[in-house]
Amino acid sequence: MRPFFGAAAALLICGVFLTGCATTVSTPVRLSPDDLVRAATRKLTDDCLARRGLAPPRPGGPVPSAAEQQRVDDALFGAGRAELSQRLATGYVVRAHTDGCLAAAQRRLYGDQVRWFRTSVVVDNLRPEATRFHRSLAEVRARHRTEIAEWRRLRAHALTEATALLATHQ
DSSP: OHHHHHHHHHHHHHHHHHHHHHHHHHSOOOOOHHHHHHHHHHHHHHHHHHHTTOOOOOTTSOOOOHHHHHHHHHHHHOOSSOSEEEEOTTSOEEEEOSSSHHHHHHHHHHSOHHHHHHHHHHHHTHHHHHHHTTOOHHHHHHHTHHHHHHHHHHHHHHHHHHHHHHHHTO
């Protein structure tokens, strides 16, 4: 009786593995909303760099010369003086460019790079604001509910754009 049990168990295990493999192959990978927006941003910035004749930076890829790396950085993040600036309640100032590939990707995904910059800088710094002024995070969030609502609206727009972009480029 024991050999039969061993053979049956082996067949059952093989069936589970084969079924699992078949399911894995046919099931599409589901990305989180953050990963979808990141993937779309990367696609847009890579395409932008390629149009400028530049190779996107990749971990483990060839190390470019200092001059080539500066050209890539300028194309990706913008060059010269930053056009956008936002002073936080903590006193820090955050700056960004409007002329690089990343700025172009943000315009495409969020619909309005300037509004995305302003709201995301505030929303991304709610915890430091709460810490700095010894307030609860809930208090600070209540104080910034307009920015949070705008952040959510722009983020939803980006998610819709990212989904459409990635669906057409598979």
